Amino acid sequence: MSAVLEVEAVSKRFGGVAAVRDLSLRVEEGEILGLIGPNGAGKSTVFNLINGVYAPDRGRIVFRGTDITGAPPYRIARLGLARAHQIVQPLAGLSVLDNCTVGACFGREDLPLEEARAAAREVAAEVGLGTQIDMPAGQLTTAGKKRLELARALSARPHLLLLDEVLAGLNPSEVEQMIDIVRGIRKRGVAILIIEHVMRAIMSLSDRIVVLNLGSMLAQGSPSEVAADPQVITAYLGVAEPTQDAGHVS
């Protein structure tokens, strides 16, 4: 297998806080890699480093053989790396279709408008927004906005999709639907790196899991391996007697 994404010994500090420390990870082609960790572990910062919102202080990020370290987000998006954000910000006055078209226009392929619109229409249907393409995005329900965020990213026809908490705020049946959509995306050959708090979902979706704690990798492996890892259990469940050397609290 070859890697779609290689993060090599990356570090990022904010003032006195080491948000990410010497982190290395790979996303293989066609893989769903889950990124988990307690609050403040550095998960969103890792996403921000990968898609160029922040430049790392140290280390290297390689996407499909191209060094993208420090490149701006729009250029990284053009290479085929798209992101669905935790806090959705649709263009509220534009229709669902137009929102997706914007995604298609600034994605991997430099599509003419009509083709971008066709691609957008296809993606909107795929995420279950087919009957709402003319609705202003601002009128969608929370679940609808989550789907739209995913559709916008997917319209860019990415090789790698970063999913940040796409299940947050969904009810159980919406969660199940979204899981099926994500599985469908992977089936078409898109690699996925996902952050998720709904643990049951991320454990069942992911081929592999990377566990972050205090900005560093705590463990990686199959979902069942990491769930049985004593260090992971301590990071999640805490310790009864906090002591000076029990670790820092983020």
Place this chain on the structure above:
Amino acid sequence: MTAMATDTPLLRVEGLQAGYDDVQVVWGISLEVARGRMTTLLGANGAGKTTTLRAVTGSIRPRGGRVVFNGEDVTRLSAHAKTARGLVLVPEGRQLFGDMTVEENLQMGAYCARARRREAQQMEQVYTLFPRLKERRRQKAGTFSGGEQQMLAIGRGLMSAPELLIIDELSLGLAPVVVQQIVGTLQTLKDSGATILLVEQNLRLALALSDYAYVIAEGRPVLDGPSAEVGQRPEIRKAYLGL
């Protein structure tokens, strides 16, 4: 205390449903808090702990279910009306008045009429529990360390003369040595007969402190039982790690 008063739980939550706008977070949580005991509500990030507390204390309205406090249905009451009845929240992230002194923050806690009558007595108790607050009573709260702020937030809660003190995220953001100090104080408070509902992400810590525990995941109940037993149950790992 009569037998009746001892047997009925101070707080009973039945089938609580709560959320924000079109997002429902809590899907049928029930729990009881016995008088004079420490009960804990546990669950991973995003499980719905804080939303449960908000609905119980009145900062959001429950969408379904019932909240019974001291034998009275308080489901629809606003937060200040609940505080006036002694249902008191120490909020996550302390939420102190940074430009006020320690003493002024404490006075704010005694704002409601019932608490105002007992202000001097309550302040004495707070200063006994937290001598550090007494030493610094003229200092502004905003200049305090995280641990001192948490002490002050608990102190302000005590100033409201609570029948039930609810503490959201006791240890969040605090260094382990500071957590240890605050845990000691809670133990003292508990030994004095206070009724406490503790929400805490550090499961092992909460189980070690409390008498009875409820675990929730994705806004629904997972299990409950005496804290010592709950710690041994395999469902715990599943609730936190999904496997």
